[in-house]
Amino acid sequence: MATGQAPFNPVPAMRTFPPVEHPVVVIGPQYLAQYPVELAVNSDFKVSDINGTLIFQVKSKLLSLHDRRFLKDAAGNTLVNLRQKIMTMHGRWEAFRGESKEKNDLLSTAKKSKLFQFKTELDVFMGYNKREVPDFKVKE
Structure with a gap:
């Protein structure tokens, strides 16, 4: 990409x-x-x-000790690094800016709302939220 050029981000329908x-x-x-x-x-x-316009893609890191995934834009630039926390009861995931894993780049965390679920339900906490009340809920 040439200097000064804006990255390609398709506009969704x-x-x-x-x-x-x-x-x-x-x-x-x-x-x-x-x-x-x-x-x-x-x-x-x-x-x-x-x-059918590609907006994002998720890539997995193979042969990693931690389950890591990367949310990339249509041009292949890494936007978010998703890491599963090991040994948590609710299956917690952390999302970091770019390929970082530093706490100051934490965007959000997500965890299952209930221990046992038939349909997916997640509690999402923004990185700045230190409370037990989620900012968002995701339901299937």
Whole structure:
């Protein structure tokens, strides 16, 4: 990429929904849509919009002691480093900026809401949240 050039970030397809009232920027403002976006994840962990435009992809680190995954943009740049914490009852994952694993680059943590689940339900805590109350819930 030449100096001064903006990275390629495809614009996801827009549907007719009201604008998001209180958007939360996690990775960076270039990834913030002003409207809800429908995304699909295929078996290769490629994330596309409803038109099939690649938005993100998830890559795993092979032969690692820790379960590590990397969220990459469409151009292959690492946005988030996902690490599973070992020996936690709720299956906690941590998300760090880029390829970092430093606490000051912690974006969020997620854990299962309940020990035993039939459908996925996660509690998500932003990196700055030190309370027991999650910032978001993800439900299947």
